[in-house]
Amino acid sequence: MSNHRLRCLSCLAGAWFVLGWTVAVAAEQAPAPTITGAGEHFTWVLLDQIRPQLERDHRLQLSLFGKDSMLGHGCNVGIKKARENRAGNETFGFICCPLAKEEVEASGLTVHPIALEPLLIIVNKSNPLQDIPIEKVRAIFRGEIRNWKEVGGEDRPIVIVLRPHCPQRPGHWKTIVPTVEQFRKDRIEVKAEAEVVQGVSDFAEGIGNIGSTWVFEPSQNVKAVTVSGVAPTAENLRSKRYPFYQEQSIVTHGEISAPLANMIREVQSGKDFRSVAKKYELLPLTPALP
Amino acid sequence: MIAPRTYRFRLVFYIGVLLLFLVAALVLSYHSSNTLVVKEAENNAARLAQQIEGQLRIEARDLSERARMMRDNTGFTGYLYIAISLGTDPGAMAEIYQRQFGWLQIDRTVILSRTGKTLIGAQHADLGTVLIKRGLVKDAEDRQFYHDGQHGLEMVATSPISYRSQSLGVIAVTRTLDAAWMNVVRHMSGGQLFLVKDGRIVLSTIADGRGGQSFMPSSDRVEINGETYLVRRVAIGDDPHLPQLWFALSQQELTVHLQGQRNRLLALVIAGCLGGLIVGFMMLRNFSVPLGRLVKLAEEVGAGRLPEFPGGPSHDEIGYLTNRFSEMVTSLREQQDEVKRVQSQLEHEATTDSLTGFYNRRYLYNIFPKLWSEAMRSKKNLTLIIVDIDHFKMVNDRFGHPVGDRVLLHFARVLRDNCRVSDFIYRLGGEEFLVLTNGDSEGGMHVAEKIRTALECDAYSDGERDIPVTASFGVAQASTADGVDGLSKMLQRADKALYTAKKSGRNRVVLWYQQRESA
Numbered sequence: 091m092s093n094h095r096l097r098c099l100s101c102l103a104g105a106w107f108v109l110g111w112t113v114a115v116a117a118e119q120a121p122a123p124t125i126t127g128a129g130e131h132f133t134w135v136l137l138d139q140i141r142p143q144l145e146r147d148h149r150l151q152l153s154l155f156g157k158d159s160m161l162g163h164g165c166n167v168g169i170k171k172a173r174e175n176r177a178g179n180e181t182f183g184f185i186c187c188p189l190a191k192e193e194v195e196a197s198g199l200t201v202h203p204i205a206l207e208p209l210l211i212i213v214n215k216s217n218p219l220q221d222i223p224i225e226k227v228r229a230i231f232r233g234e235i236r237n238w239k240e241v242g243g244e245d246r247p248i249v250i251v252l253r254p255h256c257p258q259r260p261g262h263w264k265t266i267v268p269t270v271e272q273f274r275k276d277r278i279e280v281k282a283e284a285e286v287v288q289g290v291s292d293f294a295e296g297i298g299n300i301g302s303t304w305v306f307e308p309s310q311n312v313k314a315v316t317v318s319g320v321a322p323t324a325e326n327l328r329s330k331r332y333p334f335y336q337e338q339s340i341v342t343h344g345e346i347s348a349p350l351a352n353m354i355r356e357v358q359s360g361k362d363f364r365s366v367a368k369k370y371e372l373l374p375l376t377p378a379l380p
Numbered sequence: 381m382i383a384p385r386t387y388r389f390r391l392v393f394y395i396g397v398l399l400l401f402l403v404a405a406l407v408l409s410y411h412s413s414n415t416l417v418v419k420e421a422e423n424n425a426a427r428l429a430q431q432i433e434g435q436l437r438i439e440a441r442d443l444s445e446r447a448r449m450m451r452d453n454t455g456f457t458g459y460l461y462i463a464i465s466l467g468t469d470p471g472a473m474a475e476i477y478q479r480q481f482g483w484l485q486i487d488r489t490v491i492l493s494r495t496g497k498t499l500i501g502a503q504h505a506d507l508g509t510v511l512i513k514r515g516l517v518k519d520a521e522d523r524q525f526y527h528d529g530q531h532g533l534e535m536v537a538t539s540p541i542s543y544r545s546q547s548l549g550v551i552a553v554t555r556t557l558d559a560a561w562m563n564v565v566r567h568m569s570g571g572q573l574f575l576v577k578d579g580r581i582v583l584s585t586i587a588d589g590r591g592g593q594s595f596m597p598s599s600d601r602v603e604i605n606g607e608t609y610l611v612r613r614v615a616i617g618d619d620p621h622l623p624q625l626w627f628a629l630s631q632q633e634l635t636v637h638l639q640g641q642r643n644r645l646l647a648l649v650i651a652g653c654l655g656g657l658i659v660g661f662m663m664l665r666n667f668s669v670p671l672g673r674l675v676k677l678a679e680e681v682g683a684g685r686l687p688e689f690p691g692g693p694s695h696d697e698i699g700y701l702t703n704r705f706s707e708m709v710t711s712l713r714e715q716q717d718e719v720k721r722v723q724s725q726l727e728h729e730a731t732t733d734s735l736t737g738f739y740n741r742r743y744l745y746n747i748f749p750k751l752w753s754e755a756m757r758s759k760k761n762l763t764l765i766i767v768d769i770d771h772f773k774m775v776n777d778r779f780g781h782p783v784g785d786r787v788l789l790h791f792a793r794v795l796r797d798n799c800r801v802s803d804f805i806y807r808l809g810g811e812e813f814l815v816l817t818n819g820d821s822e823g824g825m826h827v828a829e830k831i832r833t834a835l836e837c838d839a840y841s842d843g844e845r846d847i848p849v850t851a852s853f854g855v856a857q858a859s860t861a862d863g864v865d866g867l868s869k870m871l872q873r874a875d876k877a878l879y880t881a882k883k884s885g886r887n888r889v890v891l892w893y894q895q896r897e898s899a
Contacts, residue, residue, distance in 0.1 A: 247467060249466060276465050280455070293468055293472040295468050295469065
């Protein structure tokens with residue numbers, strides 16, 4: 091091979107390398123697509139904790155809304171946000187209540203189950219009780235038991251703090267009492283999960299329920315009790331020994347992009363999610379990725 | 381002394397009137413200010429008392445608004461409902477109250493159930509008792525009233541509370557009209573406040589105010605610690621058992637205010653007077669002085685004099701007028717000089733001979749009475765010498781009139797050179813001349829002879845020819861008998877002497893006296 095040809099080939103190889111490097115840098119610097127998600131507080135806690143990994147692994151930007159969701163602004167917002175999905179403006183929702191089959195069919199939604207979340211039965215820290223039998227829990231919320239001394243506590247009236255969200259959907263608090271009407275009438279009814287915790291913290295006689303992903307503040311005088319001696323853990327949910335739970339899901343509407351589909355799959359079964367699920371005692375509903 | 385009706389007089393008059401007006405205003409204001417300030421202070425006290433009443437109404441409305449805030453908070457009323465219906469620990473109520481309403485500016489809060497049980501504010505039992513006594517625990521309306529309790533005078537606002545249409549009780553919030561509140565109002569209004577009960581001061585904003593002092597207003601005035609106050613009552617309710625709130629303005633402070641007002645007025649008037657004087661001075665300087673110069677110039681012109689009047693810069697109307705007037709005077713002066721020059725020339729031409737420059741016969745007749753009178757007054761003699769050139773007609777005929785004129789000029793020069801400065805020389809006509817000299821006939825003879833000899837020795841010469849020129853002289857001395865009009869007699873005598881000289885052969889001098897003797 092002559093020197094002239096060798097030089098030509100070297101120049102061609104150099105040019106090819108420069109072109110490839112430029113394309114790679116351009117692809118690296120291209121803005122990641124923004125996907126907006128909204129819904130209730132508990133799934134928001136989960137997604138928010140693994141967001142950096144999701145954004146990094148799937149080259150997207152997540153915009154999440156759901157912290158301290160209020161009554162009527164939790165699951166409903168998640169469904170509404172999912173229905174806003176459009177090409178170039180991709181959205182999804184997250185909910186803590188399983189949707190009825192009719193609602194799914196009518197709205198054209200696709201439900202992506204994530205995990206079961208134990209519902210903690212919380213009482214005031216001043217309450218000496220550490221455990222309440224399951225039937226007595228239900229009797230308390232129904233109003234059949236109205237004084238703590240009936241369950242082995244002090245002689246104090248029981249104050250129920252309740253957030254009766256998503257009454258038309260199955261699951262969640264309905265695992266305690268099936269309908270709102272069956273709950274005790276003289277109760278404190280609040281609009282946000284934070285107010286449930288605050289109410290129980292304010293009343294020494296208080297009792298309420300909250301998802302296990304709730305982050306309690308040190309100033310709040312609240313503690314979770316075991317139910318019939320069973321702690322609210324993922325393992326006890328799996329073995330169906332712990333009776334109160336809610337189901338966290340992601341909902342989408344219509345076609346979704348590959349990055350969003352991959353992200354949902356990651357949320358359902360990725361190792362980062364597994365780590366967070368373990369932290370909050372969530373029971374994943376999808377097998378882990380190999 | 382300034383003449384009336386002049387501009388300067390009017391200017392001084394107007395400024396004087398202005399200053400008088402200012403001084404009169406000062407005197408009037410000074411004397412009426414006390415009444416005005418006191419009256420204004422009385423009105424002010426009433427107005428400020430009304431303002432404080434308005435402020436109290438606003439605060440009462442705000443207080444009611446705060447009670448309604450609690451009433452309308454469903455979270456709070458839900459807690460109340462549970463607390464009342466279940467009889468829970470009141471700690472929960474205290475928690476939510478502090479969290480939701482702890483920031484509100486309220487002095488005391490009491491919440492009672494319909495049964496009179498205290499849910500919040502157990503430490504304010506006195507207020508709870510009042511609410512129960514007034515039957516407010518079951519009242520369905522918002523209320524406001526004043527309460528005089530262990531915390532002092534309080535403004536109280538109440539609002540009934542209910543939960544899901546179920547009446548729970550009443551909320552009462554208070555605002556204490558304490559020293560802090562009174563001091564805030566004192567700074568806002570600028571006066572003092574007194575809280576009085578049974579004719580004694582309970583609370584006040586004055587520096588040395590002690591509780592228990594007597595407070596008995598008379599004619600809206602009260603004296604405390606030797607200081608008199610103008611007072612107005614602030615209405616805070618109809619309950620006669622409540623303390624009275626009084627707003628007061630110190631008369632000493634009013635006096636200080638009055639003195640300050642007077643000083644400001646005095647300073648204003650002095651400044652006005654000074655301003656008037658300065659304006660007047662400037663007007664006199666800028667208007668009166670140039671007008672005075674114009675008036676003086678007009679007087680000079682009116683008296684027939686046209687003085688030098690330099691103009692100046694004409695930035696204003698008077699300067700412009702002065703310059704135009706100066707130009708007019710200058711023009712008049714130039715025209716007057718021209719008239720004088722022409723008049724002088726005409727007079728000269730009317731009294732002198734145009735060829736020789738000697739005086740003519742007319743001037744002789746004009747001047748002679750004066751010369752004769754002077755001579756008589758100084759007892760001096762006056763002598764006439766008539767001179768006639770010999771054979772002058774022959775010169776004209778032989779050499780022509782131009783040569784004749786030059787001969788006359790030659791003769792005139794010799795005549796002038798040989799006369800004294802004090803002698804008067806006249807050309808009487810043709811080749812006849814007259815010399816009028818001071819002195820007697822002997823002196824006249826001497827002058828005549830001197831001329832004759834000089835003429836005889838100095839023939840006319842024009843470079844081509846010599847023409848001998850001689851003349852005959854008739855001399856006559858004036859006599860006191862001739863009188864002031866005796867010129868004709870003297871001329872006749874001198875003429876006779878001349879005739880004799882001509883007849884005797886010409887070129888000689890003949891004295892009239894000699895002729896008479898010889899005759």
